[in-house]
Amino acid sequence: MGELTFLVHHFADYQSPLHHIFLVRIFPALLPVEFPVILRNGQKPRISGSVIVIIDLPCCDLSANNRDSQICRFRALYTNRWVFRKVGIELYGLNKKELYIADLMLAVTSLEETYEALRTFEILGIERKADISPATCPLIVENLGSSSSSPKDLFYALKVNGILRCDISAKVFEGIHSKLQAIVKDASSLLDFYYSIGSLVLIKEQGFKSNVLLGDADGIFHSIKALSQSDGRWRHSSNGPGSTIHAAGIALEALAGVVSLASTEVDQSMIDTVENDIMKLFDSLERYDGGAFYFDDKLLDAREHQGPLSTTSSAVRGLTAFATVTSGSLYPPGDKILGLAKFFIGIGIPGSAKDLFNQIDSLASLENNRQSKNDSFSSRKTTLVSIPLILSVPATVLSLTKKDQLKVKVSTVLGSDAPPLTVKLMEAFSSGSKDSSVVENQELKFDPENSVHLLDALPKSIDVGKYIFSFEIVLHDPEQKKVYATGGQTQVLIVVTGFIKIDTAEITVLDSDLGSIETKQKLDLYGENAVSLSANHLQKLRLSFQMTTPHGHAFKPHQAFLKLRHESKVEHIFVVGSSVKQFEIVLDFLGLVEKFYYLSGRYDIQLTVGDAAMENSFLQALGHVNLDLPEPPEKAARPPLQPVDHYLRYGPKQEITHIFRTPGKLPSQELSLTFLGLTLLPFVGFLLGLISLGNLKKFPTSVVPAIFAILFHVGIAAVLLLYMLFWLKLDLFTTLKALGFLGIFLFFVGHRTLSHIASTSAKLKPA
Amino acid sequence: MQDSNKPYETKVIVGGGEKVQQWSVYLIAVVVYMAIVGSFPFNSFLSGVLSCVGTAVLAICLRIQVNKENKEFKDLPPERAFADFVLCNLVLHLVIMNFLG
Numbered sequence: 001m002g003e004l005t006f007l008v009h010h011f012a013d014y015q016s017p018l019h020h021i022f023l024v025r026i027f028p029a030l031l032p033v034e035f036p037v038i039l040r041n042g043q044k045p046r047i048s049g050s051v052i053v054i055i056d057l058p059c060c061d062l063s064a065n066n067r068d069s070q071i072c073r074f075r076a077l078y079t080n081r082w083v084f085r086k087v088g089i090e091l092y093g094l095n096k097k098e099l100y101i102a103d104l105m106l107a108v109t110s111l112e113e114t115y116e117a118l119r120t121f122e123i124l125g126i127e128r129k130a131d132i133s134p135a136t137c138p139l140i141v142e143n144l145g146s147s148s149s150s151p152k153d154l155f156y157a158l159k160v161n162g163i164l165r166c167d168i169s170a171k172v173f174e175g176i177h178s179k180l181q182a183i184v185k186d187a188s189s190l191l192d193f194y195y196s197i198g199s200l201v202l203i204k205e206q207g208f209k210s211n212v213l214l215g216d217a218d219g220i221f222h223s224i225k226a227l228s229q230s231d232g233r234w235r236h237s238s239n240g241p242g243s244t245i246h247a248a249g250i251a252l253e254a255l256a257g258v259v260s261l262a263s264t265e266v267d268q269s270m271i272d273t274v275e276n277d278i279m280k281l282f283d284s285l286e287r288y289d290g291g292a293f294y295f296d297d298k299l300l301d302a303r304e305h306q307g308p309l310s311t312t313s314s315a316v317r318g319l320t321a322f323a324t325v326t327s328g329s330l331y332p333p334g335d336k337i338l339g340l341a342k343f344f345i346g347i348g349i350p351g352s353a354k355d356l357f358n359q360i361d362s363l364a365s366l367e368n369n370r371q372s373k374n375d376s377f378s379s380r381k382t383t384l385v386s387i388p389l390i391l392s393v394p395a396t397v398l399s400l401t402k403k404d405q406l407k408v409k410v411s412t413v414l415g416s417d418a419p420p421l422t423v424k425l426m427e428a429f430s431s432g433s434k435d436s437s438v439v440e441n442q443e444l445k446f447d448p449e450n451s452v453h454l455l456d457a458l459p460k461s462i463d464v465g466k467y468i469f470s471f472e473i474v475l476h477d478p479e480q481k482k483v484y485a486t487g488g489q490t491q492v493l494i495v496v497t498g499f500i501k502i503d504t505a506e507i508t509v510l511d512s513d514l515g516s517i518e519t520k521q522k523l524d525l526y527g528e529n530a531v532s533l534s535a536n537h538l539q540k541l542r543l544s545f546q547m548t549t550p551h552g553h554a555f556k557p558h559q560a561f562l563k564l565r566h567e568s569k570v571e572h573i574f575v576v577g578s579s580v581k582q583f584e585i586v587l588d589f590l591g592l593v594e595k596f597y598y599l600s601g602r603y604d605i606q607l608t609v610g611d612a613a614m615e616n617s618f619l620q621a622l623g624h625v626n627l628d629l630p631e632p633p634e635k636a637a638r639p640p641l642q643p644v645d646h647y648l649r650y651g652p653k654q655e656i657t658h659i660f661r662t663p664g665k666l667p668s669q670e671l672s673l674t675f676l677g678l679t680l681l682p683f684v685g686f687l688l689g690l691i692s693l694g695n696l697k698k699f700p701t702s703v704v705p706a707i708f709a710i711l712f713h714v715g716i717a718a719v720l721l722l723y724m725l726f727w728l729k730l731d732l733f734t735t736l737k738a739l740g741f742l743g744i745f746l747f748f749v750g751h752r753t754l755s756h757i758a759s760t761s762a763k764l765k766p767a
Numbered sequence: 768m769q770d771s772n773k774p775y776e777t778k779v780i781v782g783g784g785e786k787v788q789q790w791s792v793y794l795i796a797v798v799v800y801m802a803i804v805g806s807f808p809f810n811s812f813l814s815g816v817l818s819c820v821g822t823a824v825l826a827i828c829l830r831i832q833v834n835k836e837n838k839e840f841k842d843l844p845p846e847r848a849f850a851d852f853v854l855c856n857l858v859l860h861l862v863i864m865n866f867l868g
Contacts, residue, residue, distance in 0.1 A: 750850055757846055
């Protein structure tokens with residue numbers, strides 16, 4: 001681990017100047033590790049050059065000893081795509097510091113994604129400006145100043161600027177303003193309208209000009225409205241594919257922008273028509289079981305499919321934007337708004353950055369409606385979309401023993417305080433039965449310090465078990481019914497636990513014919529027990545006990561098992577049955593002989609009683625019973641093989657002793673040597689014979705031939721010596737090589753010698 | 768009786784049939800050794816046997832070739848026959864050494 005520097009090359013094809021603001025998840029580790037990537041201070045990034053970023057990579061081993069290339073996969077979170085790039089690590093010595101250089105090609109990280117990230121941070125209250133502004137602002141300026149930026153780029157650059165508040169000169173704004181006015185006049189598709197109008201709204205907000213106005217507001221409004229359908233959906237362009245709710249959301253935002261920028265008031269009848277469209281849009285709201293409402297576009301084209309979250313968030317954004325700037329009869333039903341809020345909350349934590357942005361931004365729109373905008377240009381009343389109030393129970397498990405209080409919290413979607421209200425517990429049903437409610441209309445007291453609503457004490461009618469509580473919110477100020485959406489009754493599952501009394505527990509051995517008790521022992525199921533019984537197959541074993549709740553009712557636990565385990569680890573489990581009064585189990589050994597595989601011996605007894613609502617569930621060893629069972633007949637079933645401890649598989653294995661082949665009987669040293677001597681004897685005899693025969697006289701005496709003759713004999717001796725070496729030490733190839741040389745030598749010498757001898761004997765012959 | 772007819776080297780090496788007898792003695796000796804000691808390793812025994820046999824055969828060949836009364840090999844100079852004998856022996860012993868193991 002440590003600080004590593006990566007040199008990032010990125011390509012001019014990608015129009016993404018803000019590549020350096022992203023979260024990187026590294027996947028080679030077992031768990032994805034996420035961390036922000038920041039620019040080194042003072043570094044001026046260039047768009048089509050290289051950028052140095054600093055990443056801490058716990059997974060790549062880039063210590064000084066490891067000089068190999070590594071593949072580190074990482075995923076740029078915002079792109080939601082795998083970016084597989086071989087990170088080739090090369091080591092450069094640079095001023096005595098190792099500089100790791102890698103090629104990383106980043107997939108698109110665009111202005112849109114940057115804006116989404118910054119907005120998410122803003123809503124969640126995470127302060128990142130100090131890190132990001134120094135590097136990002138220059139690029140925003142560049143983007144805004146460039147004449148080749150598309151409306152989408154301008155829009156998102158301005159959005160980012162709205163959060164970061166970079167220092168942008170009035171000249172730049174002037175240039176954009178005129179450009180955008182031109183785009184608005186020529187626009188024909190929905191997205192063109194959206195980006196250009198949205199950018200103009202942002203320019204106005206960011207304080208450039210107080211007189212950013214749309215000349216022909218009515219005309220533009222009409223053009224956008226022309227793309228709508230009768231069921232409230234919108235198309236992207238007049239000759240485009242089918243209409244979607246997602247596009248409707250975008251259109252509503254654009255229309256809201258038009259209304260807020262209009263130099264003269266937009267025709268009210270057109271606004272009313274749009275409001276009607278919105279109400280029709282709510283007809284296509286879909287529902288989940290838990291009371292959550294959502295929008296979904298059912299499109300045939302999978303590429304265009306946005307998903308319910310994206311669609312719903314687009315619709316909510318459009319709806320709230322439009323409602324903010326208009327007045328009138330726009331009033332979507334409160335329970336539907338609450339349902340939308342529940343949908344967003346019910347998602348939990350989404351997996352991708354875009355989904356997170358959609359969720360958080362939509363919740364913020366639903367929350368921020370409470371702040372009515374005072375439009376200084378007109379005295380329009382603003383219509384509010386109701387603010388949903390969410391009821392939540394922090395602790396759904398209450399303990400009777402600890403005398404827990406029921407606490408309920410009511411707040412807005414992002415956790416802000418709710419207006420004064422009362423929470424009433426209307427009904428509580430036991431979850432098993434659909435009988436009448438055990439509780440009627442209890443009011444919860446409000447604790448202002450912790451902003452929770454408390455129920456002092458659980459009513460006596462609530463005993464141990466699972467309940468479904470129904471809550472209702474009652475606002476103190478009836479006027480606020482329009483402002484806040486409370487919904488009807490909210491059901492919450494509550495589990496009430498308590499300490500269960502177990503008494504009159506006893507274990508007996510009975511004679512099965514007569515029913516008379518042979519041994520009887522009382523058990524204390526709170527403490528330790530160690531009974532020691534003995535029985536034979538003609539007897540019965542009986543265990544009985546009673547369980548009562550803290551409020552005195554009979555209690556039936558979810559699990560009550562009796563386990564008998566033999567010494568050989570064969571186990572038998574029985575369920576303890578219950579009657580009205582008590583729990584009892586009778587084991588008749590006569591009938592169980594076969595089940596027990598005729599195994600006699602010591603059986604350990606274990607009792608397990610448990611339930612979710614029982615605070616003192618237990619698993620207890622009660623003792624043992626020595627069973628005497630008859631002999632098994634031949635055809636009896638054998639007890640099943642007990643499972644081998646799986647960990648033995650990984651233990652040390654049996655040691656194998658390798659048995660080498662017993663070496664052959666070799667002769668004793670002396671015998672071998674004797675024979676060696678015997679074989680050498682004839683050779684000696686041969687030499688003696690040579691001398692006696694007098695053949696050595698024929699050895700050539702003159703010098704030159706003599707040398708050859710000697711060499712000949714030496715050559716033969718050398719070959720024989722080579723063979724000895726070959727047997728002892730050398731391998732065939734070396735021998736053959738040496739033999740080749742010797743052979744040539746020998747041939748030459750031998751030829752000379754023998755021809756000399758031949759010539760001498762030829763000379764002698766005639767003589 | 769034929770000894771004096773034989774040129775000098777052949778007389779030495781062939782020696783009137785005694786040499787063949789000598790090799791036969793060798794052969795018997797090797798077989799006896801193996802019988803005592805056991806045939807492990809068998810390849811060694813075989814190489815010993817074959818060496819004796821091979822050399823005896825070559826000696827006989829030489830004797831035949833050198834013998835002046837033998838009509839077939841009249842034109843063959845005895846030195847040539849001797850050179851052949853030496854070469855064949857060398858090759859044989861190379862093989863034997865390899866097989867000896």
